[in-house]
Amino acid sequence: MFKFNKDILTNNFRISQLIQKYNQRxxxxxxxxxxxxxxxxxxxxxxxxxxxxxxxxxxxxKPKLEILSKLDDSFVVxxxxxxxxxxxxxxxxxxxxxxxxxxxxxxxxxxxxxxEFKHYLSGILSGLYSxxxxxxxxxxxxxxxxxxxxxxxxxxxxxxxRIIVLLGFPIMAxxxxxxxLSGGRGNxxxxxxxxxxxxxxxxIFHSIQNNRSIDIHPDTGKQLLGLKIPLWExxxxxxxxxxxxxxxxxxxVDIVVDKNKGALLLEMNARPGxxxxxxxxxxxxxxxxxxxxxAPPDLNYxxxxxxxxxxxx
Numbered sequence: 001m002f003k004f005n006k007d008i009l010t011n012n013f014r015i016s017q018l019i020q021k022y023n024q025r026x027x028x029x030x031x032x033x034x035x036x037x038x039x040x041x042x043x044x045x046x047x048x049x050x051x052x053x054x055x056x057x058x059x060x061x062k063p064k065l066e067i068l069s070k071l072d073d074s075f076v077v078x079x080x081x082x083x084x085x086x087x088x089x090x091x092x093x094x095x096x097x098x099x100x101x102x103x104x105x106x107x108x109x110x111x112x113x114x115x116e117f118k119h120y121l122s123g124i125l126s127g128l129y130s131x132x133x134x135x136x137x138x139x140x141x142x143x144x145x146x147x148x149x150x151x152x153x154x155x156x157x158x159x160x161x162r163i164i165v166l167l168g169f170p171i172m173a174x175x176x177x178x179x180x181l182s183g184g185r186g187n188x189x190x191x192x193x194x195x196x197x198x199x200x201x202x203x204i205f206h207s208i209q210n211n212r213s214i215d216i217h218p219d220t221g222k223q224l225l226g227l228k229i230p231l232w233e234x235x236x237x238x239x240x241x242x243x244x245x246x247x248x249x250x251x252x253v254d255i256v257v258d259k260n261k262g263a264l265l266l267e268m269n270a271r272p273g274x275x276x277x278x279x280x281x282x283x284x285x286x287x288x289x290x291x292x293x294x295a296p297p298d299l300n301y302x303x304x305x306x307x308x309x310x311x312x313x
Contacts, residue, residue, distance in 0.1 A: 034079075037265075048141075049264055051139065051140070089109065090106060092105050101113055102114045144258050153217050157182075159186060159256075163239035167292075169305075170305060174197055193209045194276070202228050205226075231262055
């Protein structure tokens with residue numbers, strides 16, 4: 001329970017005073033569509049996981065599958081307009097059988113032969129996981145290499161960091177650790193752990209799972225309280241930079257930290273949820289009011305981060 005209920009951001013206020021007021025509807029596709037996000041990020045030199053393939057039609061499945069079957073490294077399949085992690089599939093490796101068939105070894109569905117894998121991709125193209133329920137595209141990206149400290153805490157998946165950004169200023173942060181209960185995904189409603197991050201220090205100060213406070217990761221027993229997020233300043237600056245990709249004033253920016261490449265933009269959300277308040281044990285309205293009343297205009301992303309660290313408490 002929050003100490004100050006007046007600071008809690010309600011869903012009605014979020015929609016009427018933030019999303020409708022500061023988010024341009026014509027720019028929603030840039031953040032709702034992962035392919036458009038990836039292309040736009042490259043234009044703005046915002047670092048993202050490497051794009052390996054785009055699949056846009058059923059007719060492209062056969063030739064693109066031939067390319068995928070020859071990849072040496074692991075990769076991730078993403079519905080372009082999927083939501084809450086739906087449809088995302090991690091392929092750890094591809095092997096060949098004696099009869100020249102190919103087996104796609106996945107984290108979530110086990111081993112799929114080429115016909116089963118093609119059927120899965122076909123379902124994505126048909127809109128099975130689409131945010132709007134219509135035909136979709138497929139984005140194939142490299143798999144993130146988990147950093148050691150995160151792997152020790154949560155070996156079942158890659159944690160991602162959610163930053164709420166208002167008018168380009170980072171105002172609240174949490175990290176979502178996958179669990180066995182969540183199926184290796186960072187979705188809080190599936191049972192992932194959400195940990196509030198102190199904006200100034202980059203350290204975890206509170207964690208929840210299924211809306212209950214916890215101190216350790218439920219799978220590994222590793223301590224979460226006090227953990228400092230690696231490359232924290234880079235993460236905040238990347239969040240502030242990413243907000244420039246589209247005219248989305250109230251934005252959720254999801255970032256991963258790759259073992260070899262550092263902070264990478266994973267995706268953005270024009271309608272970020274409110275569970276970050278539970279992870280941080282405080283409401284968003286205080287930080288929102290500070291930005292709207294005091295934030296200076298026309299700062300570059302580094303100065304916006306600096307201002308947030310000095311003014312958002």
